[in-house]
Amino acid sequence: MICNVPTMLTWLRILLIPIFVGAFYWPENLRTLGEMPSHQVNVFATAVFIIAALTDWLDGYLARYLKQTSSFGAFLDPVADKLMVAAALIVLVEFDRVGAIVSLIIIGREIAISALREWMAGEGQRSSVGVAMIGKVKTAVQMLAIVLLLYWNDIDLGALGIFKTKDVGHVLIVVAAFLTLLSMAYYLRAAMPKMKQK
Template identity: 50%
Template sequence: MTLTIPTLLTLFRILLIPVLVVVFYLEGRWTNLAAAAVFVLAALTDWLDGWVARRYGMYSAFGAFLDPVADKLMVAFALLLVVERHDTPWMALLSAIIIGREITISALREWMAQVGAHGLVKVAALGKLKTIVQMVAISCLLFYEDLFGLPVFRIGEWLLAIAAALTLWSGWDYLRAAWPAMRQKG
């Protein structure tokens, strides 16, 4: 197996997960900024690995498998950290919606590939918008403090609610697209 640049970036993103956890729990006034910076770096590597893969044709089966796994792991761990620090029913519900949808759609894509209908559940523009809003929301929630008078945490909460709504909407679109194959006997 040859490791392409996009795959190396994806592996780097996975390696950032324990860094995020450690930085999140360190003592110090700067740790919220550092945790947000680690998460933003991971989000940027997600964009960069996709851009490099498309621009230079650096695709691999391993990279295609690993990229969504890295994304979902980073988001899930970040949301768990946010919920631990802000353990409200609202934050837990929004995080559960996002994590639950990711697990459901991953399982759906795997099943659709097994039945030869993987083309029905490709990433759509709505899913990309959901990802952008989600990444900005989580970055704000990890940063937590006000910045230049802006209530960054409150902005993050609202963006996470929007991301959860987009998550449900895009998840519904995926399920609706897959429904004909799911109804078949066999």
């Protein structure tokens, strides 16, 4: 079903992508390309990204709770996730907040595993490469890293000191890239028996 509640939330997530990306390039906010975005732009983009990320959890929950799962929703949901992550990483590369190699690892893995899952589904073996715990951990670390790198500015915690969001974000995105490779190896290993038959 294309127009049930969970699927509409997935469409909303896709529609939020140009909004959070556009915040960095809006003439009044951004000035000339190459300058560092203002704190207000960072906060707005981060907030929109968080809302988009929350719809990812919410649409899955509602699909199960309302019993509105559909093959179209199952197709669209990961597409929306990958578009959101890829868009964020491209913006972060543009503003020199994350390295191109790290972004290529993460985006490349998403494309490769999506293709693998589609192929395995065609072979009737999609469950063999279903979402594993390492994939969930990778996603959690990756999303937190992106949020911190979008926000960028340090947070003054008063007596607790200064929370260096950019430093923590840099560490987490490298950890996410490592987990990305690890999870890709896990899924490839799971698919290997079927691959050897071809």
